[in-house]
Amino acid sequence: MHKVTDDGPATALELSQVSHVHANGVRALDTVDLLVRRAEFLTFIGPSGCGKSTLLRIAAGLVAPSQGAVRRADEDATAFVFQSATLMPWARVAKNVALPLELAGAPATDREARVAEALARVGLSDFAQALPRELSGGMQMRASIARALVIAPRLLLMDEPFGALDEITRGRLDRELLDLWQERRFTTLFVTHSLVEAVFVSSRVLVMSPRPGRIAAELVIDEPHPRDDGFRLSARFAALCGQLQSLMLRAGAA
């Protein structure tokens, strides 16, 4: 495994000529070429069933593509946040967050400190001993993010993580995610249905065409960070949303 140095732009993930056909014969992805730079916040947007989730699962190494090659720089430090919180309902929040460390066999004392830190970072310190069902949807998602953070990921894959949440909670979690991303500089691959969310969080948005999914267009969001609600209300934000909308229309994605 080759190490990537922290200085200078480097490639976090590379997909070359990746195509995928599901076991049931559905063509999910068609010759996707993708170069993800380190510490980039890259978002995929497109209609349902366009292969966004498949792309993410291939990037995670959960699915081997039918064709093409995948190169990940940080094999061991990849975390995945799913569409739903995907917590173990029988385990307390702290236990859920500790899971990746336990599976890796990390020593207990080290584990406790890292779990406490991750929970504190997402504002769930007071809920370490709660059961998942006792938390709201937004809090469950925070716990899920804490579980991803606990392994100090270099690559964070998020598959419509806030899709099931209400607009207000989603907006708040978007901001918190951006803060985290700025602080930790992990590479983020983010999948969403929401144009507004895509423009707000991303450094680059890729528009995917309907099945079989391919990358139809690219929009670079070069707005500096930190971004706040001022950005959301700016004329520039509206213009970027409009630009993305027309790209999606042209790609047949909207």
Add this chain to the structure above:
Amino acid sequence: MSAGTNRWSLVLAPLGVGVVVILFWQGLVTVFDVPSYLVPGPWLVAKTLVADWSLLSASLLVTLSIALLALLAAVVLGVATAFVFVQSRAVEMSLLPYAVLLQVTPIVAIAPLIIIWVRDPLPALVICATIVALFPMIANTTLGLRSVDRGLLDLFRMNRASRWQTLFRLRVPSALPYFFAGLKVSSGLSLIGAVVAEFVAGTGGTASGLAYQILQAGLQLNIPRLFAALVLITATGVALFAAASLLAWLTLRRWHESTIAA
């Protein structure tokens, strides 16, 4: 209606029905002067239960031990089989038809063979009752071990969990609600299996469970005792089911939807 009155009506409503039925039964028997060798009244059954308690309680102990041993065997064998089944679809497909075969063969038909082959009556009866109680444990536990959240399975894979880690940290806890559903069914079946096997073993057997008392009482036209033994069997079945339900509730109450009061 508040939760409190709900809970009380949950107990009181069926209890009321029971009292009404028993009073009606006693009334019919008294009014029409039905002879006790045809239908004994509930009061006479209760009196017989007390009078014959030493005899009946000894038999109850025999039947209960057979049922409990069979239930234990069914749980151990059923869970072990389920573990084997989930290791590979090929193994499950090869063995499942035989598990089904075991389930659909009437125990009355094979009990005589088992009783001939196994000389000791107690193990023979336990084997019969185990066969009756086994299938729900296999079927439910297998289903449970397979009913794992896909996302959690992906999470375990991404974190390079070993087969054992996935089994014990994910599949086993996920399977618990299904396991207990099986246990509730099997607890009753183990008793039914025990009683049926005792019947087949007949009065010639040395074991003297409740079925033996029913057979004997029938032959002697001691119908009140027959009814008393029947009441004991029913009560035992209810008690076994209640124990299985309590165990399920104690284990799952913190997190599983089935045990969380609406």
